[in-house]
Amino acid sequence: MTIERLPAGQLNACLASIPNWKYDPSAGGSISRKLVFEDFTQAFAFMTRVAFLAHEADHHPEWSNVYNKVEITLRTHDAGGLSIKDIDLAKRIDQI
Numbered sequence: 575m576t577i578e579r580l581p582a583g584q585l586n587a588c589l590a591s592i593p594n595w596k597y598d599p600s601a602g603g604s605i606s607r608k609l610v611f612e613d614f615t616q617a618f619a620f621m622t623r624v625a626f627l628a629h630e631a632d633h634h635p636e637w638s639n640v641y642n643k644v645e646i647t648l649r650t651h652d653a654g655g656l657s658i659k660d661i662d663l664a665k666r667i668d669q670i
């Protein structure tokens with residue numbers, strides 16, 4: 575299935591629905607969120623839950639973890655930028 579980048583006309587409404595995520599317009603667009611947990615165990619437990627979501631959605635984050643901090647970037651390589659799959663996964667991550 576081909577996945578399209580978000581049309582410019584939908585971008586602002588989509589971004590407004592995920593206020594915890596920071597939009598970066600470079601390279602077709604991406605969104606990122608930084609999270610801070612109590613400790614490594616909490617951070618990694620969160621990452622495990624995200625991993626299941628990502629597998630289910632067949633959509634995978636670019637992310638890093640340093641002790642209690644997790645930084646996640648979502649973009650759709652197949653579309654060369656931001657797509658609805660990124661917005662949907664961001665919303666599901668926010669629900670964790």
Ligand SMILES: C[C@H](O)[C@H](O)[C@H]1CNC2=NC(N)=NC(=O)C2=N1
Nearest residue numbers: 632633634635649650651652653
């Ligand atoms: C073939 C497979 O569906 C694709 O490679 C998927 C897998 N996970 C992906 N994850 C992300 N973030 N972007 C993609 O374009 C992407 N493509």
